[in-house]
Amino acid sequence: MNSSVIGKFAEDAVNFLFHHFRGGFDAFSAALGAVVKLLEDGLGAIPFVAMLVILVAFALWRRGIVFSVFVGLALLAIHYMGLWTQTVSTLALVIAATFFSLIIGVPLGIWGARNKRVEMILRSLLDFMQTMPAFVYLIPAVILFGLGRVPAVIATVVFSMPPVVRLTTLGIRQVREELLEAGRSFGSTDAQLLWKIQLPNAMPSIMAGVNQTIMMALSMVVIASMIGAGGLGEYVLSGIQRLDIGIGFEGGLGVVLLAIVLDRLTESFGVKAKKKAKSVSRAPKTGASGAAHT
Structure with a gap:
């Protein structure tokens, strides 16, 4: 089946980039690969018991006793299934992709x-x-960066970045005009308005975007196992290829447990940011009324 003019244009564009900027892509791939490997090796160097204690304590701090018990049981279940190494690999890819998504998206x-x-x-x-x-992103990523974790991270960044961009824009646009007017009345510059009024009040929306970006990154990392990303996705893919229900279910369960843990933990930051935003939104109003009273 031959592609149309539009498909041929896309193919020629990717081929042009590959042939004329191959050295740049190779250098970028090596640098990004080193970062991802360093992150994966760092997480992998932490003993399971230490990671269990850290995450349970963190969950207790952020969400309370019930969720901390769930986190402990979830991690023990993953370890019991022999999927801890794959989980660490998937977590490293998700963290890397989310980090770059935020650096570009916010x-x-x-x-x-x-x-x-x-x-x-x-x-x-x-x-x-x-x-x-999502599968379409894998094709140019493989052509430009080869197989492995690097194209997986790049495809994941492209796929998972939109929520944080949209919700950052939405959050800043929803900041009440009277707060901005109060800031301007005190002589705030545009940069001061952004950092002291707009971003603090938009933080709940931004954190919702971070949460959605992490969830989309996790789903894409599983799909990217098709191009050698490794991790839990590779385990799921192995179950599909072998039509092994047990392997597929264990890999899928590992993904679900990791997703719930990441979702609830990042969601807790959004709740805290919402409470903080409410207190910040009252501050300019109080200051303005105090100035008027004086």
């Missing part, structure tokens, strides 16, 4: 919130990124 969201034309362009681009089937 500034883009801020830019879009402050510039309507940029926001219009970003909206169209994000619609394209979110509706394109």
Whole structure:
């Protein structure tokens, strides 16, 4: 089956990048691969018991006793199934992809919130990124970066970045105008308005974006096992290839348990940010009324 003119254009574009910038892609791939390996080796060097204690204590601090018990049982179940090494590998990929998604996505969201034309362009681009089937991202990633963890991280970043961009823009745009007016009345610059009023009040929305980015990154990392990403996705893929229900179920259960732990923990930061945003939103109002009273 031959591709149409549009498909041929996309193919030629990827081939052009590969042939003319291959050295740059190789250098970037080596650097990113080193970062991911360092992260994976660092997490893997922590003994299971130490990681269990750390995560249970963290869950107790963030969500309480019930969730901390669930985290302990979930990690013990993963270890009992012999999937701890794969879980650490998947977690490293998710952390790396989420980090790069935030580094790129949050500034883009801020830019879009402050510039309507940029926001219009970003909206169209994000619609394209979110509706394109996830498997399609693997093709150019493999051509440009080969097989392994690096193309998996890059494809995951492209797939999982839209939520944090959208929700950062939305959060900043929803900051009440009277708060901005109060800040301007005290002589705040645009940078001060951004850092002291807009971002603190938009933090609940931004954290919701972080949460969704992590969940999408986890789902994409599993799909990326098809190009050698490893981790729990490779275990699930092995079950599919061998039609082994037991292996497939264990791998899927590991993904589900990891997803629930990550989801609830990141969600707790959003709840805290929401409470903090409410207190910040009252501060300018109190200051303004105090100044008027004086």
